[in-house]
Amino acid sequence: MANITFITQDNIPVTVHGESGSVMELAVENNVAGIDGDCGGVCSCATCHVHVAKEQFSLVGQASEIEKDMLELDDDADEYSRLCCQIDITPELDGLVLTVAGQ
Amino acid sequence: MKKYQSPDPFTGAREHSGCAYMNDQDDPVTMILRLKDVRKTAHNWKTFQSGAAPGRIVIPSEVNIRDTRQIPFEVDPPMHGSFRALLDPWFKRPLGNEYRAQLGQQVNALVDEVLTKGVIDAVEAFSLCLQSRALTLLLNTDASEADTWIGWGTHVFRSEDDPLDKDKAGLLYDYIDEKINAASADPEGDLYSVLLAAEVEGKKLTHEEIKGIMILTFAGGRDTVINAVTNTISYFAEHPESLTRLRNEPDIIGRAIEELIRYFAPLTQMGRVATQDSTVCEHAIKADSRVSLCWASANRDASVFESPEEVILDRKLNPHVSFGFSHHNCLGATHARQIMRVLVETLIEKVGSIDIVDFEENIEQLGEFERKVGFHRLNVHFHPR
Ligand code: HEM
Ligand code: HEM
Ligand code: FES
Numbered sequence: 001m002a003n004i005t006f007i008t009q010d011n012i013p014v015t016v017h018g019e020s021g022s023v024m025e026l027a028v029e030n031n032v033a034g035i036d037g038d039c040g041g042v043c044s045c046a047t048c049h050v051h052v053a054k055e056q057f058s059l060v061g062q063a064s065e066i067e068k069d070m071l072e073l074d075d076d077a078d079e080y081s082r083l084c085c086q087i088d089i090t091p092e093l094d095g096l097v098l099t100v101a102g103q
Numbered sequence: 104m105k106k107y108q109s110p111d112p113f114t115g116a117r118e119h120s121g122c123a124y125m126n127d128q129d130d131p132v133t134m135i136l137r138l139k140d141v142r143k144t145a146h147n148w149k150t151f152q153s154g155a156a157p158g159r160i161v162i163p164s165e166v167n168i169r170d171t172r173q174i175p176f177e178v179d180p181p182m183h184g185s186f187r188a189l190l191d192p193w194f195k196r197p198l199g200n201e202y203r204a205q206l207g208q209q210v211n212a213l214v215d216e217v218l219t220k221g222v223i224d225a226v227e228a229f230s231l232c233l234q235s236r237a238l239t240l241l242l243n244t245d246a247s248e249a250d251t252w253i254g255w256g257t258h259v260f261r262s263e264d265d266p267l268d269k270d271k272a273g274l275l276y277d278y279i280d281e282k283i284n285a286a287s288a289d290p291e292g293d294l295y296s297v298l299l300a301a302e303v304e305g306k307k308l309t310h311e312e313i314k315g316i317m318i319l320t321f322a323g324g325r326d327t328v329i330n331a332v333t334n335t336i337s338y339f340a341e342h343p344e345s346l347t348r349l350r351n352e353p354d355i356i357g358r359a360i361e362e363l364i365r366y367f368a369p370l371t372q373m374g375r376v377a378t379q380d381s382t383v384c385e386h387a388i389k390a391d392s393r394v395s396l397c398w399a400s401a402n403r404d405a406s407v408f409e410s411p412e413e414v415i416l417d418r419k420l421n422p423h424v425s426f427g428f429s430h431h432n433c434l435g436a437t438h439a440r441q442i443m444r445v446l447v448e449t450l451i452e453k454v455g456s457i458d459i460v461d462f463e464e465n466i467e468q469l470g471e472f473e474r475k476v477g478f479h480r481l482n483v484h485f486h487p488r
Contacts, residue, residue, distance in 0.1 A: 038436065040357035042421035045432075066407060066420050069139060073146045073429065 002094040024048040024085035034100035041085035049101035107337035112472040113400035121384035125470025138401040145428040151375035154179040160374035174315040197441040225481040230332040330369040330477035340457035365423035368399035455488040
């Protein structure tokens with residue numbers, strides 16, 4: 001349904017294809033380095049932090065209040081940060097580029 | 104009230120004041136009760152340190168019963184990060200297929216056994232056995248070690264009359280000394296040997312440092328796991344329909360586990376020591392005084408969690424702090440989550456219902472508050488599907 005590219009901390013792009021579920025699950029299934037998804041996607045661990053390409057941010061949209069509160073205390077967070085367990089895979093995300101955040 | 108329930112004693116104080124006070128051996132503690140404040144304080148290690156005198160950040164304080172610094176628990180950044188870099192990969196091993204399969208065998212055998220036994224005490228005859236056997240996988244040590252640990256009983260550090268018993272804690276220290284010495288004479292693939300061979304910031308670990316790491320895997324992973332497992336059994340005893348639901352909707356098992364861990368918060372709180380005068384939610388905190396990050400209270404914060412007093416198995420947004428937050432987040436969480444997953448999968452496969460026969464609650468007295476963390480005894484009868 002959508003091709004999504006993850007750029008890891010070592011600057012290696014990995015493009016994977018997802019049908020459904022969350023972007024975090026897609027990354028974990030494909031062993032994308034730096035996306036651990038420890039809490040399984042309930043917004044409790046912040047091990048699924050990505051930076052969305054600036055010009056694509058409107059595709060994924062703003063984080064919820066709860067997610068923003070988690071990101072606020074993440075030293076690597078910026079205005080284009082998201083916890084990707086909170087992003088559902090949809091056809092609109094095709095071509096999305098996400099940079100895996102530092103630990 | 105149902106027997107599994109653990110009502111929140113902090114609601115009033117959290118909503119009206121945000122903090123509460125408790126005394127503990129003349130070293131009082133300001134308890135931080137709201138989720139956002141708990142997170143902020145946990146993140147701010149410069150002002151709220153873990154690297155105080157060994158035992159001081161634990162409540163009740165253990166300064167009088169030990170001198171060994173627990174690592175990485177009582178170390179601040181940047182050194183803390185160097186220890187975590189060494190330990191994190193080892194503590195992620197529970198994600199491997201082999202590890203999961205072995206854990207599955209252990210839990211299967213244990214459930215099969217209790218299904219034939221009639222009434223058993225879930226604390227001693229189930230949770231303690233499960234926790235001890237699973238720990239042999241985490242340490243990659245001989246399976247028979249579990250019998251020694253089970254023999255220590257649930258109260259490794261406690262004797263009947265003294266909750267802080269130095270002699271009983273000594274038992275564990277002596278055991279670990281012996282194991283480190285044995286591993287240095289004859290290294291095998293266990294955690295002791297890995298630590299003996301490792302370097303942190305270019306230096307070999309000392310015996311004392313290795314001891315500080317090993318003690319923590321015993322202490323931090325014992326009561327917490329036992330309480331998580333026992334409370335989970337009590338929940339399913341009173342909610343057999345949840346077993347059915349998880350059987351039919353295995354996709355929500357992950358959420359159910361996070362929710363049970365949120366609700367039961369097996370570790371109530373952990374302390375920090377202020378390095379300077381400061382404030383937390385408008386309360387003055389004096390330099391060199393103690394605060395606590397009250398995970399159990401934060402998890403019931405109604406400004407974040409909808410219906411926080413209810414167990415909602417498929418809760419979707421669940422930013423709980425049962426495993427802590429920020430730098431010191433629980434090193435054993437992967438192992439603990441895997442135990443919970445295998446436990447739930449085995450129960451839904453084999454168990455039809457569980458009857459609670461009688462029980463004795465484990466209530467913590469925290470200043471003016473009383474919090475139920477689990478059970479001293481939970482006599483139950485498991486019935487097969
Ligand atoms: C459900 C079970 C468990 C719960 C609820 C739990 C809870 C916690 C919490 C809240 C912290 C944070 C302490 C702080 O911020 O000062 C923590 C840290 C820690 N836990 Fe756990 N724990 C569990 C199981 C385990 C297990 C099984 C182990 C290992 C065998 C373990 C080892 C540790 C260690 C080593 C730390 C210190 C990490 C650091 O300072 O970087 N825990 N745990
Ligand atoms: C050498 C290290 C440690 C020692 C000697 C120790 C000692 C104790 C003692 C004496 C108690 C009983 C307190 C009472 O009954 O009032 C206790 C309870 C407890 N400890 Fe520790 N502790 C250690 C480390 C830890 C750590 C690192 C954690 C978690 C990260 C932890 C989690 C707990 C929990 C959850 C309880 C309550 C258990 C219950 O009442 O059922 N402990 N510990
Ligand atoms: S997977 Fe835990 S917050 Fe996203």
